[in-house]
Every structure is written in structure tokens, then in C-alpha cells.
Ligand SMILES: Nc1ncnc2c1ncn2[C@@H]1O[C@H](COP(=O)(O)OP(=O)(O)OP(=O)(O)O)[C@@H](O)[C@H]1O
């Protein structure tokens with residue numbers, strides 16, 4: 201089995217509203233997969249279906265080879281962090297994790313290790329309700345990783361966090377991948393998707409409108425092909441990215457007037473703005 | 482199975498120790514009964530009168546309110562979903578929470594029994610009656626918790642139910658009409674049974690006692706089943 205998750209034409213309707221309109225995706229084992237899409241696109245809904253929390257209207261999905269409509273026995277092999285963290289507010293960080301070592305029937309020693317890894321060891325006695333947003337994310341992440349699951353679902357793991365905290369979380373996610381886990385995450389942050397994911401898919405209005413490696417997706421939309429040039433005197437120029445520009449660029453270089461030069465490859469952000477016609481929140 | 486139940490049980494102990502509102506539920510009536518029994522001596526009032534009255538109220542209130550509140554909070558905070566997603570089955574969860582609250586309430590009942598000066602066989606019968614009453618109350622609380630989407634809904638459902646069960650037995654002492662209606666409440670039947678313990682050799686469980694308590698349990702289970710079928714536990 202080479203795929204961790206397989207989706208076959210998943211459809212989800214809520215009353216009249218068709219939220220997912222036939223999703224076909226395959227997530228490779230051991231990869232970090234990023235599901236991108238504007239707010240309300242149906243990302244959380246898809247995660248709920250894949251984790252067996254929601255029975256989809258149509259289509260089938262396999263998680264580790266098991267039909268997601270009847271997921272049992274795979275719970276141990278599954279870690280997740282939903283958009284609502286689901287922490288026990290009055291329990292300490294330590295106890296929040298200890299509870300799950302009991303449920304997963306793994307050694308309590310893992311709690312200390314997990315707290316140290318996520319930088320929460322100093323605050324281990326602090327009740328969850330007194331934690332900052334970043335700390336809550338990290339605690340929730342520590343819990344998702346506790347059973348060393350094979351597949352991890354992370355619904356917006358870094359939304360609302362400062363760049364430094366987000367970077368720490370990226371590091372933790374990469375560590376899980378190195379351990380061999382498959383990670384399925386959703387995000388609004390294109391830079392994050394670009395850096396972290398092996399494959400990304402863009403979900404818009406219930407359909408997958410783009411799929412591929414982040415770089416490949418960006419390149420596919422590189423139809424502008426321009427060079428942006430800035431000179432020391434503050435002047436900015438846009439040149440076509442071809443032979444004709446070579447002379448001009450050479451001149452500026454020889455005259456030592458060239459301050460910066462950029463090619464305008466689209467970022468994931470511009471690609472997705474083009475595809476969705478709106479800006480990400 | 483047992484490990485999951487034990488884990489939920491452990492979580493509940495930890496949580497109660499940090500949760501003053503639930504703690505008050507468990508200790509308020511036993512403490513009040515102690516004080517009343519010590520402070521108020523009226524001629525002709527049978528021994529254990531206040532203890533019995535508070536015990537019936539306790540049975541109508543504490544288990545019901547705590548179970549419903551715990552389930553509703555876990556739903557609202559999404560922790561119940563996390564438990565289910567970690568492989569805890571609904572029945573394991575309910576047994577964990579239920580058994581914990583049952584034991585906590587039995588501890589409260591022990592205090593109530595001592596307040597009522599029950600000893601030996603009397604105390605055993607008292608605890609037996611309380612155990613059944615607490616179980617009924619637990620089932621009603623579980624039904625309310627499962628029915629509610631969040632804490633607010635749980636509160637608005639449990640307050641009237643709790644008021645009926647907790648106060649009917651007391652009000653029944655003062656009004657014949659209320660007394661007739663109260664017969665259909667398990668808490669009233671618990672009160673009636675407790676009232677017989679003073680004259681232990683004449684203690685017996687009547688058909689009406691069994692029927693009413695049994696019916697209350699069955700109704701709670703039916704409501705629970707309806708709520709559970711509709712939307713599951715989480
Ligand atoms: N239980 C439900 N009943 C009815 N509609 C729902 C339900 N759950 C989700 N929806 C609708 O489905 C759509 C997709 O929601 P979803 O939460 O999956 O979006 P999302 O991509 O996760 O958005 P965000 O980025 O804001 O988290 C929304 O329009 C939402 O209103």
C-alpha cells in the first residue's frame with residue numbers, strides 16, 4: 201500500500217448546500233500534504249470525513265486502507281489537531297498528556313519527552329486555560345504526536361501564531377515526517393505550504409482546482425516571465441525575461457547601477473489568487 | 482476497555498479537584514444535613530428526618546446535575562470528540578464518568594447516613610436505597626447531557642428537571658396534591674424508602690417503589706437512546 205489516504209469522488213452536502221463536489225486525491229505515505237483554500241472552502245469538512253467524524257454524502261475514502269465510514273482499530277495510528285483544540289481546561293499540561301498515555305496505553309515517560317520537545321516543560325503544571333494561543337497549539341500538537349501515529353491531521357496548525365512560534369511548529373511537523381509519519385495539514389499560509397509540503401492541493405468552491413508539488417504549481421503559472429530591476433538611484437524597471445533584456449542588464453551591471461534583480465515567478469499566493477479570484481484570509 | 486474506563490475515571494478525579502462548582506454539588510447537602518440534624522431538635526420529629534429529606538434532594542440533584550454538566554462541557558469544549566478519536570468508545574466514556582460520579586455520590590451518601598445516625602444494618606439499607614437512587618439520577622443526567630449540544634442547553638434542560646426531582650419530595654410533605662404527583666418521581670420513592678429505615682423491621686420495598694424507580698430509569702434510557710441515535714455522543 202503506497203498511499204496513506206485515498207479519496208474517491210467524495211461528495212458532501214449540508215441540506216441544499218454542496219460543500220464538497222467530488223474530491224479525488226491520493227496522499228502518499230510519508231509525505232506532508234497541504235490542503236489550501238479560502239475560508240469556507242470545505243477543508244475542515246474534508247478532514248472530518250477522512251477521520252471518520254462525518255459520514256459523507258457520497259464517494260469513499262480509505263485511511264490506511266480502511267474505509268473511513270467505519271474506522272475502528274486505527275485510532276492508535278491516527279493523530280490529530282482540530283481547529284478547536286479540545287484541551288481539558290482545568291487540567292495541567294502534564295495531566296492533559298498523561299490522560300492520553302493512559303488511553304493509548306503507552307509509557308508515561310513520553311509526557312516529559314513531549315513537553316520538552318514542544319517547549320512546555322517549564323509550564324507543565326500550568327492549567328490549559330492559562331496558556332497562550334501558541335502554547336495551546338503546541339500542547340495540542342504534543343498530544344497529536346503522543347502515540348507516534350502513522351497519519352497526522354493538522355487543521356490550521358499555525359493560524360494566528362507569530363512567525364517564530366510558527367517556525368517551531370514547522371520544525372516539529374518535519375520531525376514527525378522524519379519519523380515516517382504522513383502529515384495532512386490545512387493552511388491559509390502559502391509560504392508555509394511552499395516550505396513544508398511535498399504536495400499541495402487547492403480546494404475552491406468544493407473542487408480541487410490545482411494539485412502538485414509547490415514549485416511545479418508555481419511554475420505552471422509563470423506566464424508573465426518578467427524581470428524586475430531596481431537601480432541605486434531608486435529607479436525601477438520591468439523587463440521581459442528574454443534575450444533582449446540581456447543587453448540592458450549587462451549595461452547596468454557594468455555601470456554598477458544595479459541594486460536588485462528579480463524574476464517574477466508567481467508565488468503560491470498569486471497562483472491561488474488567480475485561481476480563486478480572492479485573497480486568502 | 483478497562484484501561485479506557487480507568488483513564489476517564491482518573492481524568493474525572495483530577496478535574497473535580499480543580500472544579501469548585503462540581504465539588505459543591507457533592508458536599509452541599511451532606512454538610513447541610515449534618516448541621517440541621519445537630520442544630521434543630523423538634524419533639525416528635527423522627528430521628529434522621531432532615532438527613533432523609535436532604536438525601537432525597539441530594540439524589541434528585543447531585544448525580545443528575547454533575548453528569549449532565551460533565552457531558553455538556555466535554556461536548557462544548559470538543560474534548561469528548563478528542564477522546565472518541567483516540568479510540569475511547571461511548572460506553573467506556575459513560576462508564577468512566579458514571580462510575581466516578583456514582584462513587585463520589587455514595588461518599589456523600591455515607592456522610593448523609595452518618596448525619597442521620599444510621600448504624601450497621603440501617604446504614605447498609607440506607608446506602609443501598611441511595612445507590613439505586615443515584616443510579617437513576619445518573620441515567621437522567623446522561624440523557625440530558627447527550628441531548629444537549631452545549632452547556633447552555635444542558636443548563637436550561639437540567640434546571641427544571643432537577644428542581645422537580647429535588648424539591649417534590651420536600652414539598653410533598655406540605656401538600657396532598659403535590660404528594661400525589663410526587664409519587665411518580667423516583668426521588669420521592671427514595672424518600673419514602675428512607676423514611677422506613679427508622680423502623681427497620683417493617684422496612685419493605687413495595688411494588689410502587691420498584692415500578693416508579695424502574696419506569697424513571699427506563700424513560701431516562703429511552704431519552705438517552707433517542708439523543709444518542711440522533712447525533713451520537715460527541
Ligand atoms: N455541520 C454543518 N452543517 C451545515 N453546514 C456546514 C457544516 N459544517 C460545515 N458547513 C459548511 O460547509 C462549508 C465549509 O466549511 P469548512 O469548515 O469545511 O470550511 P474551511 O475550509 O475549513 O474554512 P476555514 O478556512 O474558515 O476553516 C461552510 O460554508 C460551512 O458553513
Ligand SMILES: [Mg+2]
Pocket residue numbers: 243244245283355
Ligand atoms: Mg476549517
